[in-house]
Amino acid sequence: MIRVVLPPHLRTLARVPGEVTLELPGKGPLTRAAVLDALEARYPMLRGTIRDHITAQRRPFLRLFACAQDLTHEPADAPLPDAVASGEEPFLVIGAIAGG
Amino acid sequence: MSGVRVVVGTRKGAFILTSDGKRSRWDVSGPHFAGWEIYHVKGSPADPDRLYASQSSGWFGQVIQRSCDGGKTWETPGGGATKTPDGMPAGESNKFVYDTSPQTGKPLTTHQWYDGTQHPWEFKRVWHLEPSLTDPDTVYAGVEDAGLFRTSDGGTTWQELAGLRGHGTGPKWQPGAGGMCLHTVLLDPSDPARIYVAISAAGAFRSDDGGKTWKPINRGLRSQYIPDPTAEVGHCVHRIALNPSRPKVLFMQKHWDVMRSDDGGDSWREVSGNLPTDFGFVIDVHAHEPETVYVVPIKSDSEHYPPDGKLRVYRSRKGGNEWEALTKGLPQRDCYVNVLRDAMCVDTLEPGGVYFGTTGGQVYASADGGDSWAPIVRDLPAVLSVEVQALP
Numbered sequence: 151m152i153r154v155v156l157p158p159h160l161r162t163l164a165r166v167p168g169e170v171t172l173e174l175p176g177k178g179p180l181t182r183a184a185v186l187d188a189l190e191a192r193y194p195m196l197r198g199t200i201r202d203h204i205t206a207q208r209r210p211f212l213r214l215f216a217c218a219q220d221l222t223h224e225p226a227d228a229p230l231p232d233a234v235a236s237g238e239e240p241f242l243v244i245g246a247i248a249g250g
Numbered sequence: 251m252s253g254v255r256v257v258v259g260t261r262k263g264a265f266i267l268t269s270d271g272k273r274s275r276w277d278v279s280g281p282h283f284a285g286w287e288i289y290h291v292k293g294s295p296a297d298p299d300r301l302y303a304s305q306s307s308g309w310f311g312q313v314i315q316r317s318c319d320g321g322k323t324w325e326t327p328g329g330g331a332t333k334t335p336d337g338m339p340a341g342e343s344n345k346f347v348y349d350t351s352p353q354t355g356k357p358l359t360t361h362q363w364y365d366g367t368q369h370p371w372e373f374k375r376v377w378h379l380e381p382s383l384t385d386p387d388t389v390y391a392g393v394e395d396a397g398l399f400r401t402s403d404g405g406t407t408w409q410e411l412a413g414l415r416g417h418g419t420g421p422k423w424q425p426g427a428g429g430m431c432l433h434t435v436l437l438d439p440s441d442p443a444r445i446y447v448a449i450s451a452a453g454a455f456r457s458d459d460g461g462k463t464w465k466p467i468n469r470g471l472r473s474q475y476i477p478d479p480t481a482e483v484g485h486c487v488h489r490i491a492l493n494p495s496r497p498k499v500l501f502m503q504k505h506w507d508v509m510r511s512d513d514g515g516d517s518w519r520e521v522s523g524n525l526p527t528d529f530g531f532v533i534d535v536h537a538h539e540p541e542t543v544y545v546v547p548i549k550s551d552s553e554h555y556p557p558d559g560k561l562r563v564y565r566s567r568k569g570g571n572e573w574e575a576l577t578k579g580l581p582q583r584d585c586y587v588n589v590l591r592d593a594m595c596v597d598t599l600e601p602g603g604v605y606f607g608t609t610g611g612q613v614y615a616s617a618d619g620g621d622s623w624a625p626i627v628r629d630l631p632a633v634l635s636v637e638v639q640a641l642p
Contacts, residue, residue: 159285159310163326195326198344199310211309245309 152180153240154189157212160200160243164193169240179229182214182221185241200243215242254597255320255639256605257301258613259288262631264303266321268641269626273603273617276626282324283315290592290635292379293320297386298639302405304376304391312375314343314391314405328406343405346373346393349412359416361395362424371395371415378592378635380435384442390461392432396423396449398461411461414447419466419483426450426486426505433591434490438497446500446515451486454502456515467515471504488531489591493540501543501570503533503591508545510570521570526557532594536619537602541569544596544604544620546589555586563606565620579623580614587612592635599640607633 154170161167172188174180183206190197201208206226208214213222217231217239233239256267263281282288286305294300303315303324315324327343348371363369374394382388387404397415399408423430431450438444443460446467453468466482473485486505493499502509502518506529509518522528527547536542543566549557556562561580564573587610597603604620607613611630616623 157309159307162284163310163313194328195313195344198312203345204347209309209311 151237152185152234153237154185155240155242156196157243157245159245160196163195163199166193171237180235181227181229182224182241183226185230185234186226211246213244213246215244216240253641254599254603255293255298255641256595256613256615256626257291257293257321257637257639258607258630258633259291259303259592259635260607260611260631260633261287264288264291264305264321265627265630267613267626271599273597273599273615274624276615278627279321281631282321286313287375288634289375290378290637291321292381292637293639294381294386294389295383296381298641300381300386302379302381302389304379306375312344312346312373314376314408316405327401327404343407346376346391346397346399346408347410348373348397348415349410354412359420361420361430362422364425368421371397373397374429377431377433378435380437383437383439390435390437390445392435392447394429394431395425396430396432396452398432398435398445398447400461411457413462414455414457414464417455417464419452422483423449423452424484434487436490436492436500438492439494440497444497444514446490446492448487448490448502450488451484451505453483453485454487454490454515467511468518469516470511470518470520471509472507472520473505489533491534491543493535493537496540499540499569501533501535503530503545505529505551508533508570521566523566523571523573525564525573526562530589531591532589532606534594534596534604536604537596537598538600539567539602539619542567542619543570544594545573546594546606548588554588559584559586561585561587561608563604563616563620563623576616576620576623578621579616585610590634592637593633595636595638597638597640603638605636605638607636609633 253270258265263284265280269276283305289304291303299320301317305313360368376391378392380390388402391399398411434448436446445457448454456467471485488503498514500511508522510521511518530548560582563576566573587608594606604616609632613626614623
């Protein structure tokens with residue numbers, strides 16, 4: 151089981167009160183792409199809100215963190231920290247501080 | 251008619267204002283989708299309880315919302331347990347992808363960028379949702395970068411009507427200050443195959459075959475600084491309106507100039523007449539009087555507020571040229587709000603009502619055709635769009 155923390159607007163959109171937990175098949179190292187694939191499969195309304203529908207590129211004003219590390223610019227298929235894979239630490243989707 | 255429902259899109263959410271046929275006491279519901287930009291909300295003429303909303307944000311992109319109970323509850327169409335044939339969740343309702351298929355789409359062409367170079371089409375948001383006149387599940391969406399999409403499954407999936415973007419003049423279209431947006435979609439109640447759209451800054455276009463093929467309809471428009479005064483595209487049309495009883499008569503608020511066409515847009519003539527300024531964004535036509543037209547003059551393209559700090563709706567009862575200022579109940583000093591292009595509408599009650607919203611967060615209503623006005627609400631976020639439904 152892994153844990154994902156969404157920004158408030160996406161929690162509202164997905165109708166989840168707090169942290170999201172996801173079960174991922176345990177083949178190979180856990181990656182950001184696998185987490186987001188599982189998240190969008192469980193909550194289809196989130197498709198297109200975190201990454202582009204077609205290119206799968208992260209939307210510019212979103213940042214991705216885990217274990218106090220900024221993983222935003224890591225490759226989508228890079229392994230996530232073990233503590234995320236074990237569910238000890240959450241994977242964080244954060245709206246950048248911008249705009250009014 | 252038992253009442254009216256006014257649906258308001260703002261910079262920070264949607265609001266639903268309801269009243270009985272007298273339109274003097276109002277209930278306010280909202281914010282719906284709090285914190286998100288709601289460019290447009292509109293109800294289906296075929297089913298008043300079916301509403302569609304365009305919800306967007308710079309962080310999270312475009313979301314389409316649908317209500318089947320008049321705005322009490324909302325859903326993202328296809329966002330639930332719906333499965334595609336391969337077992338994957340659908341989740342297509344937010345997916346606006348320009349058609350590049352060889353069968354129906356043109357190659358994804360480019361348009362003119364601010365610096366004069368060519369620039370690829372990039373989807374940004376839905377500006378306007380126009381539900382079908384007859385089918386609650388069919389809706390047209392005008393989007394930025396300018397294109398027209400349609401759903402026929404209640405917003406679950408959207409397909410581009412690529413003949414518009416690909417008809418030939420696309421490389422000459424260019425963004426206005428607000429982006430290159432398709433902001434106006436008008437459906438002809440007398441001819442289901444006829445659709446009008448308007449794009450900033452490209453102009454007006456018409457299809458006579460249900461959206462397959464398109465042609466520019468900008469003859470007679472004059473735009474300052476366009477090198478070719480007879481250019482078929484390149485005009486910054488802000489809004490077009492029609493009265494359903496005379497769908498070939500169109501009224502247009504252009505960047506500058508209020509225009510009229512009596513032949514479905516084939517030709518236009520200026521009807522600005524005695525307006526204090528003919529710059530503005532909104533225009534609409536009285537529901538029962540096809541020669542009664544409303545505009546809100548704005549000082550200029552560099553000063554987006556009413557002249558002299560006086561918020562005045564201007565009404566012509568003669569189809570243009572002769573305009574009277576409507577001021578009763580509207581602020582006549584120190585008022586510097588704007589009224590954006592989708593923020594005026596008319597109802598079909600008797601006598602006909604008129605509504606508009608401002609960037610200062612006020613929504614004004616007139617239950618007597620504009621003779622007098624009163625605010626329904628005063629302190630909403632900046633208003634982007636106002637639509638009204640007569641309830642059975």
